[in-house]
Amino acid sequence: MNNDAPAPSNTEERSLSRAAVDALVARARGGDEEAFGELVKAFHGRVYGVIYRMVNNAEDARELAQQAWVKAWQRLGSYKGDAQFFTWMYRIAVNAVLDEARRSARRKEVSLDETPEREPRPAAAWQPPDVGRPDRGMEREEVWRAFEAALARLSPEHRAALILREVEGLSYREIGQAMKCRTGTVMSRIYYARRQMQEMLRGIR
Numbered sequence: 001m002n003n004d005a006p007a008p009s010n011t012e013e014r015s016l017s018r019a020a021v022d023a024l025v026a027r028a029r030g031g032d033e034e035a036f037g038e039l040v041k042a043f044h045g046r047v048y049g050v051i052y053r054m055v056n057n058a059e060d061a062r063e064l065a066q067q068a069w070v071k072a073w074q075r076l077g078s079y080k081g082d083a084q085f086f087t088w089m090y091r092i093a094v095n096a097v098l099d100e101a102r103r104s105a106r107r108k109e110v111s112l113d114e115t116p117e118r119e120p121r122p123a124a125a126w127q128p129p130d131v132g133r134p135d136r137g138m139e140r141e142e143v144w145r146a147f148e149a150a151l152a153r154l155s156p157e158h159r160a161a162l163i164l165r166e167v168e169g170l171s172y173r174e175i176g177q178a179m180k181c182r183t184g185t186v187m188s189r190i191y192y193a194r195r196q197m198q199e200m201l202r203g204i205r
Contacts, residue, residue: 015140016042021085024092029076036076042071043086046168047093056152064100068093083177087170090178094160101156150200158193165190 003125016024021042045070052061071092120151151159157179164170164178165186175186 002089018084022081025076025079025081025085028073029079036073043089044069046086047089050090050160050163050168051093051097053151053167054094054132054156054159055100056148062098065093068096071096083174087174087177089169090164090170091180094164094178096159098156146201147197150197151198154193154196158189158196161186161189161195162197172173 008048014161018112021039024035028039030039044065048061051059051064051068055061055064072089074091079085151162152161160173160179164175165172168180172183172186172190176183179186
């Protein structure tokens with residue numbers, strides 16, 4: 001596994017109730033930077049984790065996470081409370097990654113190193129690798145390396161949907177809010193992503 005992989009603690013986040021988060025947001029919207037700092041402290045681990053898993057690079061993840069929080073501070077006035085704050089924050093974080101991916105794609109259009117994407121074959125339902133067994137040793141690390149490599153080959157939209165569902169445990173509705181798309185679109189992306197992942201990891205487990 002990549003040694004730069006994040007291992008954030010969510011202890012502070014779990015200690016904040018919805019009412020406490022809403023109170024901090026209200027203060028932050030009034031210009032209270034200290035209140036916003038408390039929101040960053042509570043949710044940064046999860047935001048960074050999502051971004052890292054999408055870009056698989058610690059330095060890029062830190063930069064994109066910082067950009068996401070700057071945008072969040074600038075856009076607090078647009079937060080209406082119709083979704084939980086972390087869902088709204090994920091939307092900004094995911095969009096920051098997708099925007100960067102689109103910029104990179106445009107740069108690659110003129111690159112001679114660009115390789116065509118392969119269309120995956122149909123596959124059955126996919127599940128994340130089982131790495132909880134202590135007897136797997138080096139094999140467990142190899143599985144994770146293969147998993148991360150396969151995840152990186154997904155399109156940014158499919159990768160984001162899969163991470164938010166399988167790693168962060170968001171509902172389809174919350175993912176739709178975060179990615180600004182319909183629940184049906186979320187379900188389709190996750191199904192397609194799982195199918196691709198199983199095909200790419202065929203024979204690994």
